[in-house]
Amino acid sequence: MAPSIIESPAGEITVPIKTDPRIADSNPKARVRRVIDEEGGNTTASYPAYLPTWDYGEKYPPLEPFTHVDHGKDADTSLKDLLSEGSKIQKITPTIGSEVTGIQLSKLTSAGKDQLALLVAQRKVVAFRDQDLASLPIEEALEFGGYFGRHHIHPTSGSPEGYPEIHLVHRHNNDWGLDQFLAGKNSSVSWHSDVTYEQQPPGTTFLYILDGPEVGGDTVFVDQVEAYNRLSPALKERLHGLKAVHSGVEQAEFSLSRGGVVRREPVKNEHPLVRTHPATGEKALFVNAGFTRSIVGLKKEESDALLGFLLAHIGRGIDYQARIRWAPKTVVVWDNRITAHSAVVDWVTGERRHLARITPQAERPYETPYIAEAEQAKV
């Protein structure tokens, strides 16, 4: 596999720091590893209940297919139950990203949640400020997120004890793993869409901050609808009908190599290269550097060349990307079907960056036929 195609084996997963020679492993046979224990039984984390744990006894069967209902589809396009009186919405860039203040996500009615799914599909990523999601009991946060689809349980990442449905991103004290990573790479940028190796990858996805550095640790999102739109009609037409292999195998191997868990056997799935969003009808490039490995039916050199072009095109498109700066109490909601993202690991202060993700799964990716631009104009 060409190294340019696998940017990172992992996306953003939280693995134990077992292999860090600076950390004494007091009980290597423990069934459950807890960061709180590794921090000496007390912690400076603002939300200790959210610190990662890994339960080596947890094993899950393969995921079963389910019928996903996309709530954005029938939402009231006025968004009046979401953007209620006193709220403010501002675009971050013309095509991708908005910022909202003056609403409380956890208090939304069903109509408001439907409109949230639609707004996020339209804007690709939306940052909501001054939210109470992190302060709610974890059950309530999960109940809120469960409205948008079946909770995904990550096969490898650390989670709060007893809540495997919560995916955690955690870096503290200049985690040794990053030093190791940067020893072999020039940049921490690692574009991916979350867990696209699943048959039904996530749709409306929530990430909320628990602790973060004063400066740094932003998350960048790329608009894969606009990335598709920028292609020539000839290339768009050629991409339609092609499928790509998305693999979770390397992520599982990465986790095992770091002393982590594999709670569910890794899977590979084939998805269309161009998928259609069920609520907006927009078409998006559906490939990402984290998990897309090859294009079905092409020879290796052809597949590497075409994927290499598409991934470079997505990664360099600063004119269709949005950079989100975290602030305390921020919840970022994105549509994982039509975006890719990367953390920006640029702070070396030792400050903790700790985020929780709620990851509702959506429909199996599907495509609709290519429409020539002259035809599209008439629609």
Ligand SMILES: [Fe+2]
């Ligand atoms: Fe991610």
